[in-house]
Each structure stands twice: as C-alpha cells, then as structure tokens.
Amino acid sequence: MPSQLDVSDHDARKTAGAGLYQVVDLFSGGGGMSYGFHASPYFELKGAADAQLGKPSSPKGSLACNSTYSANMGISPIEVDLSTADPAALRDAMGVEAPIDVLSACPPCTGFSRTNAKNHLNDDHRNSLVGRTIVYVDAFQPKVLVMENARELLQGRWAHHFTLLQKDLESRGYTVHAETHFLNSFGLPQVRERALVIAVAEGFQLRTLENAWEGRSLTKEATTVRRALAGLKPLQAGEVDGDDPSHTSPRFSSESTLGRLQRIPHDGGSWRDLLSVTGGQDYLTPAMQRSVDRRDFGSFPDVYGRMAWDRPAPTIKRECAHVGNGRYSHPEQDRLCTVRELGILNGFPRDYKFEGTSLSNKYRHIGDAVPPLVSFQIAAVCRWILSGPEARPSAEDLVLPGTHLLPKDIIETLPVQAIAA
Template sequence: MQTLEFERFEITEGRLIRHLRIGDVVGSEYLPLSESVVEVDGKDQGFADLWDRLVLRGAVPRPVPGGRRRKVRIVDLFCGAGGLSFGVCRGLRAVGFDPVVEFAADLDPDALRIYKRNIGPVECAVRDAAELVDFELGVKRGRDFFKKSPWVKDRRLASRLSCVDVLIGGPPCQGHSNFNNHTRRFDERNELYLIMPALAIALDIPVVIIENVREVKVDHHRVVDRTRELFEDAGYGVSEGVISALDLGIPQTRKRYFLVATKPGSASGGALEDYCVLNRARRTLDWGIGDLEEREFGGLHSPAVLSAENRKRIDWLFDNDAFDLADSVRPECHRNGHSYKSVYGRLAWDKPAGTITTGFHTPGRGRYVHPSQRRALTAHEAARIQGFPDSFEFLSAEGEKPTNKTLAKVIGDAVPPVMGEAAILAALRQKQALCKELSVA
C-alpha cells in the first residue's frame, strides 16, 4: 500500500481502493477492476491516474462496507445542472459522509431537470434566490454589516432547512466575465453574491462554498471583500483563492475563484490553495477524450451541423496541418491581431483544452475544432473535458434528451465537478474540528 498525507490507494482482491483522510476522519471507497485493466506502475500517481480514468469513463465508486455514514444536509443556490453539487457530494462520500441535497434553486428549468435526475434533491424549484432571504446592509468605517440578522422569507422553508450543514452556490458570473464587454464589473447581478452570506447567517449554516470566475475579485462593487467582512463579523473563518482544473487532473485550462467560509472560526482561514488535497499531474486532451475518437455518433456524442464557411475553415486547418486559422481565411472581424486568437482554432491531443464555454459546438466561438476529425466538439467530449463522468446523465428526470442549445448552455456554464470536490475537502480541512464533529453527530 502506498501512503500519502491525505490520499492512498491499494489494489486487493480485484478492487482498487481509495482511502481519503481529512484530519482524523477517513473514508474508503473502491472500484471493481476487470481483467482488461492494464497494470499500473504501483506508484501513487499511477493508482490515482487509474482511479480518475475509470471514474471519468463511468465507473461509480462504492463505499467500503463498515461504519455509520452520517448525513450531511446541503442547500444549493444558482445550481445549474449540478456540476458543483455533484462534486461536493462526491467529496463528502469519499470521506465517509452521506450527502443529501435538501433544497436546490435555479431560474433555468432545463438545467433543473438535469439536476433532479443526477443529484436527486429532496426539493428543487425554479426560483429566484434573491427572493429567499431578506436583509438590510449598512456601512460603518468603510465596512459592510447587516443592520439586523437576515431572515428567510418563506417560513415553511426556514423551518425545514433549520439544520443544514453546507450551503453552496455559484451566483451568475456574466457580469464579471471578460467575455462581457458591456457591463463588465458593473453588472447589478454581481450583488447576488451577497445572498450567500445572508442565507448562511439566517440559517446558521456552518460550511459555505461560493464559486465564480476569477474576475469577481476586481468587481466594481467589491462583492468578495464585502462578503468576507459579513462572514467574519458573524464568526466565520474565511479562505479564498483560485482553483485550477489543470492542477486537479482535468485537461482544461479553466480556473475559478472560490470562497470558503466555516463556522466556528474567529480568524480568516488564509489562502484556499493551502487546504487543497486533490493534486494531480497535468493531463492532455488525449487522456480525457482520446477513447471517443472512433466512437459512432449518436445521442450526446453528435457534432453540430456547421455552415459551409466554417467547414471550409476547418478544411484549411487540416489541409495545412495548422492549429490556428490564417487571417486570410478568417471573417474580417477576427483578422489583424484580434485578441481572441483561439477562435476557429484546432485542439491538440498533446495539450489541454482551453476553457469550455457555451459555444463549444462551433469553431467561431473558440478553439473547439476536434484534433483529428473535421468537426467541432460533441457535447459528450465537452462534458468529459469539464470533468463530468459518463455516469452523469444529461437527461431530464423523465429521461428526455435536451436540445443541443440546452446541452451547450448547461455544459459550458457548469463548474467542473472535481472543483466542487476539492472545495468541500478544503473546507473540511480548514476546520478539522468541524469535520470530526460532523462525523460523530
């Protein structure tokens, strides 16, 4: 058995077993191994690579029998199709908890249908998170504070969620994104960030995870700094920082900003990166989707029909063995040193992909041309690059396949699940006493 500070693996009796430790709390899961699985080198990274590869291709970890699994109750706001929640639940199961999403809300009914099928929340609603909690802010000596304790407007919901353990959410980020050239940093939607501390304080939730784009830190309204102040005044310890998909073994350059607040805690937690335990070697696109190259098209694995102009541009890339489109073949608006060089670009097997967005179906929205086939990415490939395992079903609760437009939106907008897994483990490590308390409650 190989030993790491937080994670170790062993192969025994035809099973690959993963042990994950946070403080004194240890969880163990396993994957059954078939005879067709190739030998690994016996080193920690070899075991980890095999584990991650099997999970991405649809294997579902099973808990090692023994021990009582304590329920951890979760509320998920701005939940989308469930990338963040899927990862948080996976992380909690890995250390021996039984996660239950008590309530989830989003304004996108299509995303919620996918969420319901994969996460199985007790209650989910097409609901504006801003209508859930009421609060009034004041400013003293340049610092925000709640003039009185926030409260949940819906008494039934407040009563039912009175013992929630974890609040997670990704407030809309379009106002922060560098792709938004109209209201960047000044978008009123950025204020939705403040709903997270308000609801956490109203329900006295001990663990809070908020994710957003990196640019949220330079928001004109200082939403991250104000949120930190509100949490600290309420007795939370706060850590924040950037989580990189590449550092978690996802073949994509995506980075997201996370703020983690835990209570009790009288001091700030420092840099979030100091608490991350899921470190992996960086991986290429071939690692993530190479096995799909010869798969027949159908269902989630179907490329979009492209315009004649875009087909000609893709042909030029392959005919010239190029990965960047020449100016002479580009539309006029993308010529002469345009800042988005990756637009109309071709992916490379030996490199990671750039950030997957809602435009992955077309080469005119980014570097989304397949490395070896004259087409753009399929939804299946984009989901894999986002770290969604094949076990995650992009279907409605009734089993209906969404439209390609819906698939592009929910996959491109999603948080890679492994980021949620890393964030919840960092939160539990930040407050190891809280982790132990949850395990014996």
C-alpha cells in the same frame, strides 16, 4: 478510514443516512457543484434552487438546467429567482432546518467575466447576488460556505460585491479564504482560472484546496486532452453515438463553415493558419479579414481553433456550442467537440446525463458549471473541516470516480509527517 472510491461503503452510508453532512446548493445549474458532494459518501443533498435563466432577456425556465440536475442528483431544484426569494420561505420549502453543514452559493459569473466587453463599463445587476448571499447565510446558518466564480470576483472592477459579502461574513464570526486558481493544477484537463471561496463558522478550522494539495503534484499527462478523451468513438458533425446520446455535436449550418475547419491544421491549428494553407484565405470571415488588415490577431485568436492533444483544453465558456465561439473544435475530426467531450474536459464523469431538448443548452450546462472533478475535492475539504485533522484527504479522496483522473496521477512529493495537520 475507507476510501471515497469504495462504492459499497458509499452506497451503505447513503442508504443508512448515518453521519451524513447536509448540503444545500443555490444557483445549482446543471449540478456541477452538487455532484461533487453527491458522489461523496459523507454528504447528503437536502435542497437546490435555480431560476434556469439563460440570459437576462430569456423567458423563465429557458435554460432547462433543472432537468439535468434532477437526472443526476435524484432531487428536483426549486425554480426560483434568488434575487427576490424569501430566504426563510425557501429553506422551509426545502424541508431544511438550520443550521446546515454546507451551503454552496455560486451566483452567475457573466457580469464579472472579462470576456464580456460590457463588464468593463457596466456593473451587471446580477453581480449584486454575491452580496445578497448573506441573507441565505442568515437563513441556513451553514458551518461552511463555498462559492466559485470568475477570477474578477476578487480582482476585477466590481470586486466590491465580494468585499461587502466578506465583511458581512466576518461580522458574523466566519473566517473567509478567497483565492484564484488555475484548476488544471487540481487535475482538470482544462486551463480554467476561477475564484474559489471557503468560509467557516466559529469553532471550525479553515482548510482549503491548497492545503489538501500540499506536498502533492500531478503527472504531466494527467491534464491533457489526449488522456481525457481517450477511447471515445470518432464521429462526424451531427452524428450521435448509439451507445451515448451525449456524444454528439451539431451539424454545420453552412458548407463554408465546414470548409473553413477542414483547412485548419490538426492538433492545435488556428484560423490564422488559413493565411498559409492553399485556398485558406478564401475562407476568412469578414471579421478575420479585418484583423489581418490591421495586423491585430489578439482580439479573438482562438475562434475556429482546434484543441491540441497534448495540452489541457482552453477555458470552456457557456457559449461553447459553435466552432466560431472559441477553440472548441476537435483536435483531428472536422467538428465541434461533442457534449460528452466538453463535459469530460470540464470534469464531469463519463456517465453524466445532460437533459433537455436544446443541444445549445446542454453545452451551456457544461460551460456554466463548477467542474465536478473539483467540487468533489471541495467536498473532501469540507469533510476535513467538519470532521477534524484526521480527515485530511488522501490522494484517492481527490479523484472523482468516472473521470479521467486516477490516483496514480497524483505524486506525493512530501511525506505525510512533513505536512501540518
């Protein structure tokens, strides 16, 4: 079996269109889930759909993620509100006939995430999109359904939305596997805890990412910020790399913000270090000062923090476009990590195109995304499900070309013979 890293084989299969499994992506965003399938020689994207809404109050199309998707996948998503769309009409608009092979449905995670304080009290109306996925399953009749979301999808206060979907899937003969994972265990250079769901139709054997990684582990350096960002050009805030327009970050809106960051120690420093550096206390924000007065540093410990070279990055959230929103500052340079850097840390290849006129939206396209490094592995698992036992992914099949991860980073800890097919 040829490796998925064989570019000539990839191009030949795509050109011939022979033996390709069909994929449809709902809530497609900037293409994080789709790209893993697009980069595989065994799948063909047949359609995608996204409403492009940044926030519930934002105007239609404000997120502009479909342009990023189109620039990388070569097809244009349909702009549609999936909470009200007619599933059969959407399928027909895509020119797709049921059954398809793989349906990806990754509804917004904002309403589930524990980082949003409102979610402790209010069941966001967008959460119902999880249960509504069943109407698209009925329309597209996928052999495999994949879903990614915040961990609270499975264990939070509003987990009943997924419980409803699981019951509906099982009543239609699907076998459902749902588990939370720290994605750095799959090679992502970021501590990102997410819920992953795979459901397979009758007649197919359920296989998971855990199965693909059985008997395998990672070298320690494989998931560090240092490895991931190696070789990128040093920049100042607001500067653009002439060879890569995505390697840029915003200018600081005030001298105090720049001064604050300049006083935070390199390689993992925190705003709390301002208490011990000369002149640092002059740069405490009112919120920081209140935290100091209460001796409570737990509510927002990472704001204005720097990443550490020899650890994975912290979770990259959708509002990662400001140093005050999390530990998104460069380990050494006095600026926010660039679009390219955060893209790499969220598993995008180095040549991925982030489109649109809004720099903040480009950051959102990254923070909202399923990491392509992981979706490429999900695609390999889907091929295993659809093709049978002989298609168990090799180590090379788990490495998305163009990312920091290399086949040599994956250590085989058990012989193939000791692993169940």
